[in-house]
Amino acid sequence: MTFEVFAPAKINLTLHVTGQRADGYHLLDSLVVFANVGDRLWFEPGPEMSLKVSGLFAQGVPTDQRNLVWQAAELAGWTGRITLEKNLPHGAGIGGGSADAAAALTALGGGAKAATLGADVPVCMRLAPTRMRGIGDQLDAADGIPPCWAVLVWPGVGVATPDIFKHLKNKTNSQMPEVLPTFQDHTGMTEWLGGMRNDLQASCEALVPEVSQALKALAGCEGAGLARMSGSGSTCFGLFKTLSQADAAAQKIARAHPEWWVKSCVLGQVN
Structure with a gap:
């Protein structure tokens, strides 16, 4: 029987x-949420492993043992046909x-070995x-x-990612407060986040000028409370008070930059 799994976007x-x-790994302190946009996977058990990739961003995605989904299935001891819709x-x-890979491990088992991927x-x-925190091992x-x-x-x-870290000037920065606040609403959370950082953003902007353009486009939209880069880039996000503001902003940016990938979404609500 074929079953479907959702792999949501991760937003830092x-x-x-x-x-x-000393071994070169960087130590991080990051607040991570997940979006209701992402990739989709289908699994059909069978005697042999195969992987088919479709979707807007299918080009360049490996369809063999190099793919993390394939590796996750092997960790779980599962074989069969995998279809990955790369959105x-x-x-x-x-x-x-x-x-x-995380979605595959959740569906198939083998999560205890997740860090190896x-x-x-x-x-x-x-x-x-x-x-x-740490190197991603303290959750x-x-x-x-x-x-x-x-x-x-x-x-x-x-x-x-290695290029961004290579250009990071200061690798010893302050962490977030030891105890994170409990927010009652969007405004309080956005104001607090404004006092936090993405320490990789400046390095990425220096290497990829388009990141600065994306941040400027987000900040210029009505209702934007915060514009920041996610992870090591180059996706940027803007936070909005209402769904209608987010939808309007996405439409405005997409019209001005049809070559960009632009999505309005909910963070913290996965489907």
Whole structure:
């Protein structure tokens, strides 16, 4: 029997780089939420493994053992036909392959070995707002984060995470407060987030000027309370007070930049 799984986009509302270990791994303190937009996967058990990729961003996605979904299925001891509908851009700082692998592990089992597939895979298995620390291995529920409306903008240019970290000037920055607030509404959360950071944003803007353009476009929309880059880029997000404001902003940006990927969505509510 074929069954379907949803792999939501991962959004880093904050990303503080707090240090670097002797082995080169960077230490992070990040507030992560998930969107109601993402990739979709279908699994049909069978004697042999196969992977078919479709969707807007299918081009360039491997269909063999190099794909994290394939590797996740092998970790779970499962074989069969996998179909991946790739709706999220890759190299975009919103989970991508990690989200797909996490969805596969959730559906098929093998989650105990999630970290072997990448630092973001364990957090992508949670689907609820999460504080991620260390090298992605310290995960704590962030219960005080309410759902909110957002617009995601990927300006058509991918970026390699190692390149962003290589250009990061200061790798020892302050973490978020030890105890995160519990927010009663969107306004309070947005104001607090404005005092937090994505320490990789400036490096990415220097390498990918389109990120600055996306941030400017989001900030210029009516109702935008915050515009920031997610993860190591190059997707940016804007937070809005109402769904109608987010929809209007997405339409405005898409008209002005038809070459960009633009989506209005809800953060903190996955379907």
